[in-house]
Amino acid sequence: xxxxxxxxxxxxxxxxxxxxxxxxxxxxxxxxxxxxxxxxxxxxxxxxxxxxxxxxxxxxxxxxxxxxxxxxxxxxxxxxxxxxxxxxxxxxxxxxxxxxxxxxxxxxxxxxxxxxxxxxxxxxxxxxxxxxxxxxxxxxxxxxxxxxxxxxxxxxxxxxxxxxxxxxxxxxxxxxxxxxxxxxxxxxxxxxxxxxxxxxxxxxxxxxxxxxxxxxxxxxxxxxxxxxxxxxxxxxxxxxxxxxxxxxxxxxxxxxxxxxxxxxxxxxxxxxxxxxxxxxxx
Amino acid sequence: xxxxxxxxxxxxxxxxxxxxxxxxxxxxxxxxxxxxxxxxxxxxxxxxxxxxxxxxxxxxxxxxxxxxxxxxxxxxxxxxxxxxxxxxxxxxxxxxxxxxxxxxxxxxxxxxxxxxxxxxxxxxxxxxxxxxx
Ligand SMILES: [Zn+2]
Numbered sequence: 001x002x003x004x005x006x007x008x009x010x011x012x013x014x015x016x017x018x019x020x021x022x023x024x025x026x027x028x029x030x031x032x033x034x035x036x037x038x039x040x041x042x043x044x045x046x047x048x049x050x051x052x053x054x055x056x057x058x059x060x061x062x063x064x065x066x067x068x069x070x071x072x073x074x075x076x077x078x079x080x081x082x083x084x085x086x087x088x089x090x091x092x093x094x095x096x097x098x099x100x101x102x103x104x105x106x107x108x109x110x111x112x113x114x115x116x117x118x119x120x121x122x123x124x125x126x127x128x129x130x131x132x133x134x135x136x137x138x139x140x141x142x143x144x145x146x147x148x149x150x151x152x153x154x155x156x157x158x159x160x161x162x163x164x165x166x167x168x169x170x171x172x173x174x175x176x177x178x179x180x181x182x183x184x185x186x187x188x189x190x191x192x193x194x195x196x197x198x199x200x201x202x203x204x205x206x207x208x209x210x211x212x213x214x215x216x217x218x219x220x221x222x223x224x225x226x227x228x229x230x231x232x233x234x235x236x237x238x239x240x241x242x243x244x245x246x247x248x249x250x251x252x253x254x255x256x257x258x259x260x261x262x263x264x265x266x267x268x269x270x271x272x273x274x275x276x277x278x279x280x281x282x
Numbered sequence: 283x284x285x286x287x288x289x290x291x292x293x294x295x296x297x298x299x300x301x302x303x304x305x306x307x308x309x310x311x312x313x314x315x316x317x318x319x320x321x322x323x324x325x326x327x328x329x330x331x332x333x334x335x336x337x338x339x340x341x342x343x344x345x346x347x348x349x350x351x352x353x354x355x356x357x358x359x360x361x362x363x364x365x366x367x368x369x370x371x372x373x374x375x376x377x378x379x380x381x382x383x384x385x386x387x388x389x390x391x392x393x394x395x396x397x398x399x400x401x402x403x404x405x406x407x408x409x410x411x412x413x414x415x
Contacts, residue, residue: 055373077412078397079339090397090411093371093378100414131414191414197339202349204341241413 044224044263045217047103048120052088056158058097061128061169063187064152067144068125070189070231071219071267072132073253074101075244080109080196084120087195091130098123100130102190103218107211109196109204117210119218122193128153128169128184131191133239136277137171137182144183153187171280185238185277190229192218198245207247209255215247216259223265232257232269238277248272306368309379309398312405313366316381321356333401333408365389368398375400378411 076087083106088099101122106115123129140148147153153169156162171182192215198205223229232253235243246252253269260267270276315331318324325347328337332346340346368379377398382389397409 053373074412074414077394078409079335081335081339082409087411089374090376090378090409092373093376094415095372134415193412193414197410200349201352202341202345204345235412235414239413243412243414 044221045119045214047218047221048118050084050120052085052098052122053092054098054158055092055096058095059155059157059165059168060097061153061155061165061187062126062162063128064147065125065226066228067147067153067188068190068226069228070233071222071229072189072191072238073215073232073234073244073247074131074191074193075198075247076101076104076193076195077197077199077243077245078195080106080112081115082195084122084195087193088122096130100191101193102129102131103192103222105192105194105211105214105218107194107196107208107214110206110208111204115195117214119214122191125190128186129189129191130186131193132185132189132235132277133241133279134184134186135279136185136238137280138185138188138277140170140181140183141188144188145181148183173278173280182278182280189233190222191235194244194247198247199242200245205246207252211247212252212255213259216256217263219256219267220260220263220265223260223267230267232260232267233276234272236272237270237274239279244272305377308405309368309377310366312398312407313364313379313381314361316407317361317364319350320353321360322358323351323355325350330404331407333399333406336408339409376408377405 076082078087078090084099084104087101087104091099099122102125104120104122105118106120107117108114144153148164148170151164153164154162155165155168169184169187173180173182194207194211194215198207219229219232234248234253235241236248248271250271253271257267257269312331315324315327319327319331328343328346337343337346340349363384365382365384366379367382368377370377379396379398380393381396382393393413395411395413396407397411398405399408400406
C-alpha cells in the first residue's frame, strides 16, 4: 500500500514538473553550470589507532616528521596472531618507553584466514622509533643539521624537560681525513612491521599478495601525507639480521614498489644485506 | 631509617638470590632441550619446550616437526655452540631470553630473542620477537 502511495506521489510530482516546463527549452540546449568539487582522494588503506601502555619514566625522542625519508620493513618474528598491543607489551618488557615500530600490519599467512587484515599505528610518527638498530647511524644531511641546531630533535621523559641529546643520537667519525657527523638511523626512518615470521621455505612463510598489497597501500598513503618518504628499505640494510625474512626478497620488494606506483607513488628500494648505514657502538 | 632500608634490601637480595639462581638453571635446562630439538631432531621434546600457541603458529605439530627435520642434523658438539642470557620482563612476569650461536667462542650470527613464560610451574617458550631496537 505504502509503495502504491509512493508511486502515486512520484508520478504526480513528475506531472507537475511537466506542466511547469511546457515552454522550457530542450535539455540538450541548456548550458550546464560548472561546479568545482573539492578533490576527495579515497584513502588507500585505513590506519587503526589504538591506545598503548607506555613507561612514562623512560627516555624517548621527538623529531619533525618531515625529516623522515625512509620506511624500513620488518617482520615481528613473532606469532602472526599477535595484536599490536601484545608487541607493544613485549617491547615494554625490554625496558622501552613503548613499542618500537610506527606501523604494524596484521595479515593472515598463506592458506589461513586469521588474523583480520588491518594496519595499526604503533609509536606515534612524531616520536623517534626503535627498530633499525641502536648502533645504526646515517650521515647527517643539511636539513638534519638545521633541525638539530634549531632544537627540533629533543629527548626527555613524560612530564619533564625535553632537550637535545647528542650522546643518544649523534656520532662523529673521521672518514678520509674529514669529520663526518652521523645521526641515529631511527631519527630519519619509520619502522613498518608485518606481524608474523617470514623465515623458511614453507609456503605459509611466503608473504601473500594481500600482505604485499597492504604494505604498498600503507607506504603510498604515508608518501602522499609526507612526500619526503621516498625510500623503502629493509631491516637488514641497517643491521646484521635475517629480518624481514622473505618479505625482503628482491621480487617481493619490487612487487611492493610496482603496486605503490600503480597507486600513484614512487619509491626506491634496494635488496637486503646491502648495508646503507654505519655501525657505531653506542 | 636508612639502616632499616638497607636491611630490607639485603633481605630481599638474600631471598631473591637463590630464586634467581634456580630460574637461571631452569632457563639453561629449557634451552638445552631446545638445542636437542633443533640440532639432534629430538622432536619428541617439542611439547616440553614450546607452548601450544607457539606450535600452532608453526602450522601445528606435524608441520613444525617437518620444518625442524628439513635442516641437516648436527652432532652433539653443536649443542655447546650456543649461549643464552636472559632477563625478567620490565612490566610482566615474562622472561626474555636471548640465544646466540657461537663459533670459536665468538658470536656467529644475529641472535634470537624468546618469550619464555611459566606454565603449570614449568618454563616454556611461548613466542619469539624481532631484534629491532
Ligand atoms: Zn626488523
